[in-house]
Amino acid sequence: MIRVLLADDEAMIRAGVRAILTADQEIDVIAEAADGRQAVELAAAHRPDVALLDIRMPRLDGLAAAAEIVRAVPEVAVAILTTFGDDAYLAKALDGGARGFLLKSGDPRELISGVHAVAGGGAYLAPKVAERVITKLRATGFSRETAARARVESLTQRERDVLALLGGGLSNAQIANRLHLVEGTVKGHVSAIFDRLGLDNRVQAAVLAHEAGLSAEQGS
Known part of the structure; x- marks a missing residue:
């Protein structure tokens, strides 16, 4: 079970986000905060797996709260949830240790x-934000390999293993056998990879795996 601390100064927003999260049977919202200072205190008290923070909150904004939580309770993974996709906010959030x-x-x-x-120990950028970051990377001369690696960074290690085997042309059944999983679990991983990376088919997934330097041997 993934234990989540949710922080937003608007009660209706918290209720909506909580409803979305708890629709997943593997997620439990264990505490809620109405401001950044309370979020830091609750993170220290409850030590959730994930602290999900809004940016604009009273007493202490979400970016400052994220940095404090990372320093005080480093085992808590921090994510920012905001209406603002500004590059300055993104840079400050990542500099502060948000994943x-x-x-x-x-x-x-x-x-x-x-x-x-x-x-799961990975990182995640909203697809719209990731697309903008990748565009900037390419504009500054980064290679397709670098851009591809930036995209797959949002995946968990298990999802990267699955993507590597997709790159080797393996079927879901073959991947399940290689990773000692049931085929339904592999299908779920493949769907998650497609959704997160904006892929339409296995060919695109294979191309991305090769560009990112993932190999079937790594997925073994």
Whole structure:
């Protein structure tokens, strides 16, 4: 079970986000905060797996709260959930140690995927934000390999294993056998990979795996 601390100064927003998260049977919202200072205190008291923070909150904004939580309770994975996709906010959030940056205007599935990703030790950028970051990387001369690696960074380690085997042309059944999983679980991972990375088919997934330097041997 992924234990989540939710912080937003608007009660209706908290209720909506809580409803989305708890629709996933693997997520439990264990505490809620109405301001950044309370979020820091609750993170220290409850030590959730994930602290999901709004940016604009009283007493202490979400970016400052994120940095304090990372310093005080480093085992808590912090993600920012905001209506503001500004690059300055993104840079400050990541500099402060946040592992995720999600938009309230995004698909609810992105929220659930983001919580799973950061709880699993990975990172997650909302697709719209990730697309902008990748565009900037390419504009500054970064290679396709660098851009591809930036995209797959949002995946959990298990999802990267699955993507590597997709790159090797393996079927879901073959991947399940290689990773000692049931085929239904593999199908779920593949769907999550497609949704998170904006892929339409296995060919695109294979191309991305090769560009990111993932190999079937790594997925073994």
